[in-house]
Amino acid sequence: MSHGAGGKASRRLVEGLFAPLLLSSGSSEKLADAAHIEIGGATVAFTTDSFVVHPLRFPGGSIGELAVNGTVNDLAVSGARAHSMVVTFVLEEGLASSVLEAEVRAMSDALRRAGVTMVGGDTKVVERGKADGMYITTAGIGSPISGIHVDARTVRVGDRVLLSGPIGDHGITILLARADLDLEADLYSDTRSVLPMVEAMAAQAAPGIRWMRDPTRGGLATSLNELARDCGLSVELNEEAIPMRDEVRGACELLGLDPLHIANEGQFVAIVSPEFADIALNAIQMADGGDNACIIGQIRQEPANTVVVNTRYGGTRIVDMLVGDPLPRIC
Amino acid sequence: MCLAIPGKIVEIAEGQNEVGIVEVTGVRRKVQLGLLSDDMPVKGDWVLIHVGFAMSKISEFDAAEQMRLLSMLGDIDQAMEEVRGYGTDDNRSETTSIPESWRRPN
Amino acid sequence: MRFVDEFRDPELITRASEEIRRLADPTRHYRIMEVCGGHTHAIYRFGLKDILPENIELIHGPGCPVCVLPMGRIDDGLTIAHEPDRIFAAFGDMMRVPGAKGSPLEHKARGCDVRIVYSPADALEIAKKNPDKEVMFFAIGFETTAPSTALTLMSAKKQGIKNFTVFCNHVTIVPAIRAILDSPDMRLDGFIGPGHVSTVIGCRPYEWIARNEGKPVVTSGFEPLDLLQSIVMLLRQLGAGEARVENQYKRVVPWEGNRAALKVMAEVFELRPYFEWRGLGFISQSALRIRDTYADWDAERRYSVPETRVADPKSAQCGEVLKGVLKPAQCKLFGKECTPEHPIGALMVSSEGSCAAYYNYEHRKSLVTTISAVA
Numbered sequence: 001m002s003h004g005a006g007g008k009a010s011r012r013l014v015e016g017l018f019a020p021l022l023l024s025s026g027s028s029e030k031l032a033d034a035a036h037i038e039i040g041g042a043t044v045a046f047t048t049d050s051f052v053v054h055p056l057r058f059p060g061g062s063i064g065e066l067a068v069n070g071t072v073n074d075l076a077v078s079g080a081r082a083h084s085m086v087v088t089f090v091l092e093e094g095l096a097s098s099v100l101e102a103e104v105r106a107m108s109d110a111l112r113r114a115g116v117t118m119v120g121g122d123t124k125v126v127e128r129g130k131a132d133g134m135y136i137t138t139a140g141i142g143s144p145i146s147g148i149h150v151d152a153r154t155v156r157v158g159d160r161v162l163l164s165g166p167i168g169d170h171g172i173t174i175l176l177a178r179a180d181l182d183l184e185a186d187l188y189s190d191t192r193s194v195l196p197m198v199e200a201m202a203a204q205a206a207p208g209i210r211w212m213r214d215p216t217r218g219g220l221a222t223s224l225n226e227l228a229r230d231c232g233l234s235v236e237l238n239e240e241a242i243p244m245r246d247e248v249r250g251a252c253e254l255l256g257l258d259p260l261h262i263a264n265e266g267q268f269v270a271i272v273s274p275e276f277a278d279i280a281l282n283a284i285q286m287a288d289g290g291d292n293a294c295i296i297g298q299i300r301q302e303p304a305n306t307v308v309v310n311t312r313y314g315g316t317r318i319v320d321m322l323v324g325d326p327l328p329r330i331c
Numbered sequence: 332m333c334l335a336i337p338g339k340i341v342e343i344a345e346g347q348n349e350v351g352i353v354e355v356t357g358v359r360r361k362v363q364l365g366l367l368s369d370d371m372p373v374k375g376d377w378v379l380i381h382v383g384f385a386m387s388k389i390s391e392f393d394a395a396e397q398m399r400l401l402s403m404l405g406d407i408d409q410a411m412e413e414v415r416g417y418g419t420d421d422n423r424s425e426t427t428s429i430p431e432s433w434r435r436p437n
Numbered sequence: 438m439r440f441v442d443e444f445r446d447p448e449l450i451t452r453a454s455e456e457i458r459r460l461a462d463p464t465r466h467y468r469i470m471e472v473c474g475g476h477t478h479a480i481y482r483f484g485l486k487d488i489l490p491e492n493i494e495l496i497h498g499p500g501c502p503v504c505v506l507p508m509g510r511i512d513d514g515l516t517i518a519h520e521p522d523r524i525f526a527a528f529g530d531m532m533r534v535p536g537a538k539g540s541p542l543e544h545k546a547r548g549c550d551v552r553i554v555y556s557p558a559d560a561l562e563i564a565k566k567n568p569d570k571e572v573m574f575f576a577i578g579f580e581t582t583a584p585s586t587a588l589t590l591m592s593a594k595k596q597g598i599k600n601f602t603v604f605c606n607h608v609t610i611v612p613a614i615r616a617i618l619d620s621p622d623m624r625l626d627g628f629i630g631p632g633h634v635s636t637v638i639g640c641r642p643y644e645w646i647a648r649n650e651g652k653p654v655v656t657s658g659f660e661p662l663d664l665l666q667s668i669v670m671l672l673r674q675l676g677a678g679e680a681r682v683e684n685q686y687k688r689v690v691p692w693e694g695n696r697a698a699l700k701v702m703a704e705v706f707e708l709r710p711y712f713e714w715r716g717l718g719f720i721s722q723s724a725l726r727i728r729d730t731y732a733d734w735d736a737e738r739r740y741s742v743p744e745t746r747v748a749d750p751k752s753a754q755c756g757e758v759l760k761g762v763l764k765p766a767q768c769k770l771f772g773k774e775c776t777p778e779h780p781i782g783a784l785m786v787s788s789e790g791s792c793a794a795y796y797n798y799e800h801r802k803s804l805v806t807t808i809s810a811v812a
Contacts, residue, residue: 008778009778180552180553180554180555180559181555181559182360182361182383182555182556182559183358183359183360183555184358184359184360185357185358185359186357187357245357246356246357246438247356247357247358249356249438250355250356250357250358250438251355251358253336253355253356253438253441254336254338254355254358254360254380255529255555256334256529311482311483311484312445312447315483315484315485315486315487315488316484316487317481317482317484317797318797319797320777320797323777323778327529327530327532327533327553328528328529328553328555334475335581335633335636336438336441337438337439337440337441339439355438356438361558363556363558363585363588365588365697365701366584366585366588366695366697366698366701367695367697368697369695369696369697377439377440379633379636379689381581381582381585381633382528382555382556382557382578382582382585383555383556383557383558383559383585384556384558384584384585384588386581386584386633386636386637386689386695386698387636387689387690387691387695389440389688389689390687390688390689391688393687393688394440394443394688396687397444397662397666397685397687397688398443398449400666401449401452401453401662401666402449402452404449404452404453404455404456404669405452405455405456405459
């Protein structure tokens with residue numbers, strides 16, 4: 001199970017098994033959120049993602065919305081504007097048609113908001129007891145946003161770490177929606193397309209954008225650890241600067257979870273050169289939904305391949321990738 | 332076995348007053364109050380919560396007292412005097428800086 | 438967050454750390470043990486080691502109930518849970534702890550119905566909602582948690598809920614501290630005393646440490662200012678050649694403890710003659726079992742328990758690390774065969790186990806060349 005959680009085990013599965021056997025290059029080195037490939041002289045961006053969230057509906061969204069936004073976002077942070085999508089549904093036998101209809105409507109709304117068309121799809125039904133109601137996979141194709149070139153190898157010491165908004169909303173909302181922990185809060189999933197913010201940033205600061213990612217499963221810590229490893233440098237974060245809603249903080253304190261490991265579905269993190277950092281930040285803040293964007297850290301030389309957090313009290317701690325699923329603790 | 336955090340009682344369940352709802356920065360949870368049966372908390376009290384049970388009432392007086400001591404660290408003489416007030420006999424020194432309403436009734 | 442944020446005030450932390458530097462005798466090397474795993478976790482989480490002077494060494498104690506649980510008990514619990522109509526419920530802390538045949542999560546992958554609960558009361562709720570299943574709550578914890586399990590059992594009895602049992606692994610803290618002090622390799626100057634255990638048992642149970650062993654004990658809260666203030670109080674005692682029990686965590690810990698909690702514990706539990714602790718061996722009168730009056734809710738009586746005894750792998754040095762004799766990095770398996778991803782022992786899994794904390798902080802910290810210093 002931990003292979004799907006987004007952290008270390010997932011990475012090993014990709015690097016150790018999928019990449020050598022499935023990828024043309026044989027290595028996962030150049031794997032990003034979306035692949036940019038050339039077909040007949042034109043460059044297209046291409047990606048896929050699957051959604052197995054449970055419960056299917058939760059405050060702030062549903063699986064259908066996640067499926068659309070998730071793929072739009074993977075394309076966006078690879079520096080591409082989503083154009084079209086295909087979808088496959090794996091449905092559990094006995095799923096109420098009203099449930100399916102609700103998700104299809106949700107997807108249709110999300111597509112319209114994102115300006116993306118659905119051009120095809122497939123449906124399969126499996127026996128009762130499988131598929132947790134519904135699994136959705138989407139694959140999206142888009143065109144590169146001019147001026148953006150996303151590559152971890154271009155990251156330099158002194159670059160700034162930009163974050164689009166508060167972390168933890170989605171993961172904690174899901175945890176609370178599962179009802180096993182009997183917690184209630186006024187929290188909603190942050191699922192949304194980050195494309196408008198990315199485009200706004202690109203319009204003003206494209207030459208300064210080195211790298212981007214949407215910190216979904218495994219949270220901010222996992223995404224930034226991947227970056228640190230890919231660029232061989234150190235990502236230094238200032239704890240005080242990382243935005244978080246009180247309710248997320250309260251739930252994490254109550255359950256003993258680290259907010260840096262909690263999934264987000266409507267945020268992105270960008271590494272921007274110092275010359276363009278303030279311009280980029282400003283541009284995001286002016287865009288729809290970007291008002292909570294901020295600079296949360298910078299790139300340093302040492303310690304290599306590591307994410308370090310400066311605590312408020314002059315201490316530092318090292319944050320690793322997520323190991324397994326975030327589990328509430330009482331100790 | 333240590334993770335316990337402060338929360339405010341925002342509701343006491345009707346009838347079975349061994350259950351309440353506690354709130355921690357906007358997150359609400361059912362809390363069992365049976366371990367505080369000697370001195371039942373009321374709505375508005377702060378309690379320490381561990382695995383869904385209230386373990387202890389939080390004394391605002393003692394919290395404020397502690398903050399006062401901490402902000403005086405470095406003012407040696409006065410601090411030494413205060414520290415002798417800690418220890419086995421749980422007495423509190425008379426000061427004027429703590430609001431009356433926070434003193435525990437004796 | 439009220440009663441939390443004010444105890445993380447950076448300015449006051451600076452003050453406290455300055456006072457510590459002033460009080461610490463430069464010619465002395467202080468060895469202070471924090472007993473509670475929660476304190477270990479807090480020390481690393483807030484980077485407090487960076488704030489303390491070099492001559493104050495914090496040694497991690499065995500106060501992590503997950504870490505001291507012998508592997509065999511986990512196997513026993515999971516064996517009971519493997520029947521089709523059984524549900525195994527436990528805290529999140531237990532889920533990745535390895536037994537000889539795998540962790541609870543691994544058993545879940547093999548079809549065992551394993552559920553995470555935040556509270557023993559939630560486990561009872563699961564039993565109520567699933568009358569055709571038998572729910573077994575795998576109880577762990579020191580005296581902080583035992584009263585909650587006790588109250589839950591009383592509730593189960595009162596409501597006549599028959600499909601609920603507890604597999605009891607509650608242990609008591611004082612015998613663990615005694616075992617540390619009895620250890621010939623251990624030289625300690627004082628203790629940062631358990632914080633939340635003390636809300637139940639109070640401060641009196643530690644008086645023998647001060648009186649008989651001559652070591653000061655300060656029961657401490659878990660915020661940075663609590664821990665720093667406790668160290669200030671310990672240094673003051675050590676400087677004056679004193680050894681007393683002091684209560685730093687006054688806002689929450691009553692000197693006499695929680696009478697109601699002690700009462701429910703006594704009603705439901707009794708002391709086992711002996712219990713095996715990982716790393717510390719068999720200790721008498723150190724663990725709780727369910728009384729005859731609650732026998733119907735005792736998993737060990739309802740089900741046959743294999744009494745699996747699993748020795749830790751020979752090369753694993755969990756015991757010595759638990760006692761504070763070895764630093765985690767000194768264990769031969771540390772960072773190689775034993776990492777948070779593939780842990781050999783619970784100390785690497787539990788978020789407050791010394792090995793996990795050390796791995797995530799100290800081990801890679803040695804690479805950090807720029808550490809922001811305080812004052």
